Amino acid sequence: MLLQAILLGLVAMLGNAEYLFGTSLLSRPLVMGTLTGIVLGDIQTGVTLGATLELAFMGAFSIGASIPPEMISGTVLGTAFTITTGAGPETALTVGLPVASLVLIAKNVGMVFILPPFVHKADTYAAEGNMAGVARMHFLGGFFGVNLIIGVIVACGYYAGGPAVQALLNVIPEWISNGLQITMGLLPAIGFGLLLMMIMELCLITDEFLRTVFLMSILLRCLMAGSYGFLYIVSSFLVIMKILRLIRSLVLLERTISVLLRTLRLFLMRIWWMRFICISGTGSILLM
Numbered sequence: 094m095l096l097q098a099i100l101l102g103l104v105a106m107l108g109n110a111e112y113l114f115g116t117s118l119l120s121r122p123l124v125m126g127t128l129t130g131i132v133l134g135d136i137q138t139g140v141t142l143g144a145t146l147e148l149a150f151m152g153a154f155s156i157g158a159s160i161p162p163e164m165i166s167g168t169v170l171g172t173a174f175t176i177t178t179g180a181g182p183e184t185a186l187t188v189g190l191p192v193a194s195l196v197l198i199a200k201n202v203g204m205v206f207i208l209p210p211f212v213h214k215a216d217t218y219a220a221e222g223n224m225a226g227v228a229r230m231h232f233l234g235g236f237f238g239v240n241l242i243i244g245v246i247v248a249c250g251y252y253a254g255g256p257a258v259q260a261l262l263n264v265i266p267e268w269i270s271n272g273l274q275i276t277m278g279l280l281p282a283i284g285f286g287l288l289l290m291m292i293m294e295l296c297l298i299t300d301e302f303l304r305t306v307f308l309m310s311i312l313l314r315c316l317m318a319g320s321y322g323f324l325y326i327v328s329s330f331l332v333i334m335k336i337l338r339l340i341r342s343l344v345l346l347e348r349t350i351s352v353l354l355r356t357l358r359l360f361l362m363r364i365w366w367m368r369f370i371c372i373s374g375t376g377s378i379l380l381m
């Protein structure tokens with residue numbers, strides 16, 4: 094179990110490694126749930142729970158100063174406890190959402206108290222023109238300020254929290270479990286609702302409409318230019334083929350004329366020899 098806890102901590106650290114890989118969407122629940130299922134030997138359940146929690150966290154994006162719940166730890170621990178306890182998918186929701194909100198507090202603590210010294214040191218390196226030092230502070234700050242904290246919490250939470258979660262699931266009344274199962278069915282609507290709340294604003298709708306019209310006009314011009322280019326290539330190919338056929342015909346004509354001239358020359362030489370023989374024969378007769 095210790096090895097599994099360490100591996101789950103590394104999975105959570107991989108999801109939080111955007112400071113290293115950029116915005117690669119490794120933090121999404123579908124990816125984290127799948128990797129958790131691989132670690133625990135139940136890929137199918139991991140993918141299923143990851144997709145389910147993906148619906149719950151569909152609108153969870155960090156935009157500006159808005160920080161959503163820490164879905165990585167919630168997904169990893171929720172999926173892990175669901176697989177190990179053999180409970181239903183509602184367990185992932187029961188564990189995942191509270192854990193995501195609680196771990197966000199620890200993440201904010203790391204950003205407030207651990208990350209700033211690395212940022213100030215990076216400013217010093219930037220003023221000195223030391224770009225290698227800036228990059229080093231970037232990686233160290235991301236690792237110690239966010240990544241390591243999430244990895245340790247997930248590993249320790251899984252290693253020490255298994256019995257507690259099992260005991261919690263045993264005391265949950267049946268009517269609450271049934272309610273959670275119904276809530277799981279509502280997750281798609283909740284996720285799409287959160288997503289629509291982000292995009293269904295008048296200014297955003299206008300902006301998206303104008304952007305779509307602009308992109309469609311560019312796409313239409315690209316298609317027209319591509320069509321013209323394709324027609325030019327096809328017409329050029331046809332002209333080249335006609336020229337090649339004409340050259341081939343001229344070559345065949347030249348060979349035919351050469352053969353005819355050779356034949357005519359042989360014919361004329363034969364006539365000349367026949368005439369020469371005839372004249373020579375007539376002269377011999379006259380001399381006799």
